[in-house]
Amino acid sequence: MRYKVVLGSVLVFALWASGFREISAQDVDHCLNRITLEHPELCLNAQALEMPERCKTDEQPVATPTIDLVPILEPPPSLGSTAQRDDIQAVLSFQANRTKTAIRCAQADACLSIFRFAGDIGPEFTPENLPKTTAFMNNVFAEANKDVAYAKCIFKRPRPFVTDNQVKKIVPQCPDFSYPSGHSTFAYVVATLLANMVPEKAAGIFRRADQYARNRVVAGVHYPSDVEAGKISAAVIVYALMEDAAFRERYKPARLELRSALGLSTSNPQSANQVR
Numbered sequence: 001m002r003y004k005v006v007l008g009s010v011l012v013f014a015l016w017a018s019g020f021r022e023i024s025a026q027d028v029d030h031c032l033n034r035i036t037l038e039h040p041e042l043c044l045n046a047q048a049l050e051m052p053e054r055c056k057t058d059e060q061p062v063a064t065p066t067i068d069l070v071p072i073l074e075p076p077p078s079l080g081s082t083a084q085r086d087d088i089q090a091v092l093s094f095q096a097n098r099t100k101t102a103i104r105c106a107q108a109d110a111c112l113s114i115f116r117f118a119g120d121i122g123p124e125f126t127p128e129n130l131p132k133t134t135a136f137m138n139n140v141f142a143e144a145n146k147d148v149a150y151a152k153c154i155f156k157r158p159r160p161f162v163t164d165n166q167v168k169k170i171v172p173q174c175p176d177f178s179y180p181s182g183h184s185t186f187a188y189v190v191a192t193l194l195a196n197m198v199p200e201k202a203a204g205i206f207r208r209a210d211q212y213a214r215n216r217v218v219a220g221v222h223y224p225s226d227v228e229a230g231k232i233s234a235a236v237i238v239y240a241l242m243e244d245a246a247f248r249e250r251y252k253p254a255r256l257e258l259r260s261a262l263g264l265s266t267s268n269p270q271s272a273n274q275v276r
Contacts, residue, residue, distance in 0.1 A: 027208070028105055029119060031116075031211060031215075033115075033116070035113075035118050035126065043111035043112055044112040044141055045111070055176070063146050067240050068150070069148070072236055074229075076157040076179040076223075079158075087224060087225050090223070091223060092164075094217050095220055098218060103170055103218075105218075106171065106215040107170060109219075114134065114137045116208075117208050117209075119208070121198065121201055121205065121262070122201075122262055124263070125261070133258050136250055136251070140190075143237075144237050145186070148185050151179070152180070157179035158175070159173065160220055160222065161221065170219050171219045171221060178223065179229055180226055180230045182230070183213065183216050184216060184226065185234045186234075187208075188231050191209035196255075198259065198262065198264065214227070
């Protein structure tokens with residue numbers, strides 16, 4: 001009976017249909033919110049975005065993961081398989097239909113930051129108002145990124161623009177491994193935690209996560225199946241985190257700070273029993 005909202009959220013998006021939803025004008029506005037566009041230092045991958053030529057050329061040791069995603073995820077399609085050809089075709093289809101706005105949106109979403117969700121939460125969702133929430137989420141990212149990096153190095157799936165020279169990437173990206181999608185994992189981990197903190201805004205938060213993840217395919221740096229693996233990875237990571245008592249203690253002050261900053265009740269019955 002514990003963590004009903006958490007479990008409900010992760011199961012909803014883990015079992016989501018594989019297709020991407022249409023993006024509305026409002027979604028585009030939220031994608032192009034000014035916080036990270038004007039303050040790129042808020043991007044957790046700022047150095048990678050500024051200096052893409054610093055790609056690793058040698059094998060680097062990968063930290064042991066907290067959560068081993070490898071036995072949980074289905075291996076990616078093998079090169080030459082029908083599933084792989086379908087994945088490439090999907091990327092090329094997105095590429096053929098990229099508009100100038102879609103390109104701007106995908107480029108903006110190359111930034112890894114919780115403030116990419118600001119447009120769907122409210123003008124109070126700023127670094128100045130949320131020091132505890134920012135630190136909490138950045139710590140979650142560091143742990144989740146370690147898990148994803150390990151899985152990528154095991155699966156060793158080349159990115160679409162490496163596999164097929166027809167794919168033209170529109171964001172800085174090293175020619176490393178793509179499965180599962182780290183941006184998609186980040187988007188859905190953050191979305192699940194934010195939606196549990198502020199269930200009043202859950203629909204918009206998850207809609208934004210869908211767009212965040214979709215833009216990795218639009219950008220030509222991930223396959224749709226990478227994104228789906230990112231969704232599953234996020235579900236597993238959030239479930240494991242919420243089972244950890246120490247994590248739940250770190251979660252509480254971040255939730256209280258966020259709800260207070262947004263002018264919402266800190267004893268909202270929808271969220272008061274999420275973490276004990």
